[in-house]
Amino acid sequence: MDGRLAAILVCRSDHTEPNGRSPWFIDAGFGPIGGLQETFPSFEDAATWILGRFKNWEYLMRRSSARH
Numbered sequence: 001m002d003g004r005l006a007a008i009l010v011c012r013s014d015h016t017e018p019n020g021r022s023p024w025f026i027d028a029g030f031g032p033i034g035g036l037q038e039t040f041p042s043f044e045d046a047a048t049w050i051l052g053r054f055k056n057w058e059y060l061m062r063r064s065s066a067r068h
Contacts, residue, residue, distance in 0.1 A: 001054050005030055009046050026050075032057035 008028040024046045025039045032053050040046035 001031070006054060007033060007046075007050055009043065011043070 007026050007030065009024050010027045011022050011024050013022050023039050023041055024043050026033065026036060026046070029036050029050075033050060038046075038049065040049060
């Protein structure tokens, strides 16, 4: 995100979902997703979820700083 590491995603090749895909999980998250452990059916789903969390976090940070 903006040139900074947001997450390390890992594909679980030892496990296959019913749709034939291997699930992805967050091995390490930073910023607003630090410490969260989520699993996703695809890389695209993971990227969308991560982007959404960061956009919401950035909005909240801007809103918070505008109040001060």
